[in-house]
Amino acid sequence: xxxxxxxxxxxxYNDRGAATRNVKxxxxxxxxxxxxEVFDDVxxxxxxxxxxxxxxxxxxxxxxxxxxxKEWQILGTVSFSLPNEYVQESYRMTFHFENDYxxxxxxxxxxxxxxxxxxxxxxxxxxxxxxPLGRELMNIMKDVSPLRDDKINPTIRKRICECVIRxxxxxxxxxxxxxxxxxxxxxxxARIETDDDKKSVEHDKHYHRVVDSNIYKYxxxxxxxxxxxxxxxxxxxxxLKCDPVQLTPEWEKYIYQVERECERQLxxxxxxxGFCHAYWSTxxxxxxxxxxxxxxxxxxxxxxxxx
Numbered sequence: 147x148x149x150x151x152x153x154x155x156x157x158x159y160n161d162r163g164a165a166t167r168n169v170k171x172x173x174x175x176x177x178x179x180x181x182x183e184v185f186d187d188v189x190x191x192x193x194x195x196x197x198x199x200x201x202x203x204x205x206x207x208x209x210x211x212x213x214x215x216k217e218w219q220i221l222g223t224v225s226f227s228l229p230n231e232y233v234q235e236s237y238r239m240t241f242h243f244e245n246d247y248x249x250x251x252x253x254x255x256x257x258x259x260x261x262x263x264x265x266x267x268x269x270x271x272x273x274x275x276x277x278p279l280g281r282e283l284m285n286i287m288k289d290v291s292p293l294r295d296d297k298i299n300p301t302i303r304k305r306i307c308e309c310v311i312r313x314x315x316x317x318x319x320x321x322x323x324x325x326x327x328x329x330x331x332x333x334x335x336a337r338i339e340t341d342d343d344k345k346s347v348e349h350d351k352h353y354h355r356v357v358d359s360n361i362y363k364y365x366x367x368x369x370x371x372x373x374x375x376x377x378x379x380x381x382x383x384x385x386l387k388c389d390p391v392q393l394t395p396e397w398e399k400y401i402y403q404v405e406r407e408c409e410r411q412l413x414x415x416x417x418x419x420g421f422c423h424a425y426w427s428t429x430x431x432x433x434x435x436x437x438x439x440x441x442x443x444x445x446x447x448x449x450x451x452x453x
Contacts, residue, residue: 149176149246151203153239154334155189160234169337176243179203189239207239210369213395216243217289218281219323220330224365238365240330245289252291254298257283257306264315273317274405280316280324288331293338300339305347307332311360312353318383319392320401322364329360367393386450389441400436407432419453 151174159166172188185193188207196204196211203214214221220242228235260283267275287303294300307328310316316325336354366376371393381387391397408428415424426442433440444452 150174150244151176151179152242152244153188153193154241155237155239157237158235203243212241214241214243215323218284218327220284220288220327220334221323222326222330222361222365224369225362240334242288242330242334247290247292252286252298254291257286257291257298260286261306261309261315264310265313268313268315273315274320274402276315276317277321277324277402280310280321280328283310284324284327284331294343299343299346300335301343301349302347303335304332304339304353305349307335308350308353311356318364319388321398322367322393323395323398326361326364326368329357329364332357333361386443387446388443389446391438391440394438396436396438400433400438404429404432404436422452 153172153174155170155172157168157170159168170189174185179195179198181195181197183195191208192206194206196206198204201216203216205212205214212221220240222240223238225236225238228237260279264276264279264283267273267279283306287298287306291298310328311325311332316328318325333354363379366373367379370376371380371390380390380393392401408425411428411432412425415421423444426444430440430442444450
């Protein structure tokens with residue numbers, strides 16, 4: 147698995163309404179990604195491998211540290227703007243792993259089943275159960291299924307990503323990196339789809355506006371969480387304030403196990419008024435076992451009454 151590490155450079159230019167989008171890619175074979183290895187010219191900057199194992203790559207690029215799950219994650223940076231009085235110009239990067247596609251190892255029926263299960267969990271209010279399903283779905287699209295087949299192509303991939311995004315099948319407060327991977331993958335497939343691909347499924351021609359807005363707003367939360375803009379975006383994401391610890395990689399790594407343990411411990415607890423306090427207390431205790439200190443909604447919103 148994971149034959150290549152793909153770095154994509156995305157440059158956007160707008161001169162009084164005349165806009166262009168230029169995309170370039172650089173590929174590094176996985177066998178070259180050794181700890182301590184330095185690549186001197188990755189679009190004009192050094193990329194240093196800090197550590198790598200079967201599941202995760204940690205690297206430094208442009209003086210920032212990045213962590214990338216090799217199975218399901220697609221990591222996009224914030225936009226670097228080059229402002230001018232008359233010209234708007236920006237560029238950003240994406241990082242992800244990609245496999246050579248073994249055409250006999252994928253299953254479109256499994257993808258359909260995953261979407262159906264995610265919809266059922268959302269209807270029941272159990273979005274946390276969608277975390278492993280979403281990761282598997284992205285892994286199938288990105289690393290198992292062939293680029294084009296009679297049942298799947300870049301436009302269909304975009305449609306699957308759109309289902310996850312439009313139908314809110316993932317909780318951004320818990321797994322923002324996974325959620326953003328679907329946005330980034332939508333954008334990457336938009337670049338390589340053909341006119342024939344677009345005929346294969348009904349799609350929203352203007353959905354890129356939603357995706358681009360998501361990418362701009364929420365990527366800031368992952369890379370510049372202390373900025374004033376990020377704090378505004380975080381508070382605007384819901385009616386209640388949430389603990390920013392939920393933006394950390396550690397939270398996203400363990401939250402599914404935490405929720406599953408809470409479900410087990412509270413299985414026989416009456417689900418009447420006041421249950422939220424029992425749930426939050428249990429969740430805080432379980433999170434503490436993973437070294438995560440969390441403030442519940444009641445602690446973050448002291449003027450709000452919960453029952």
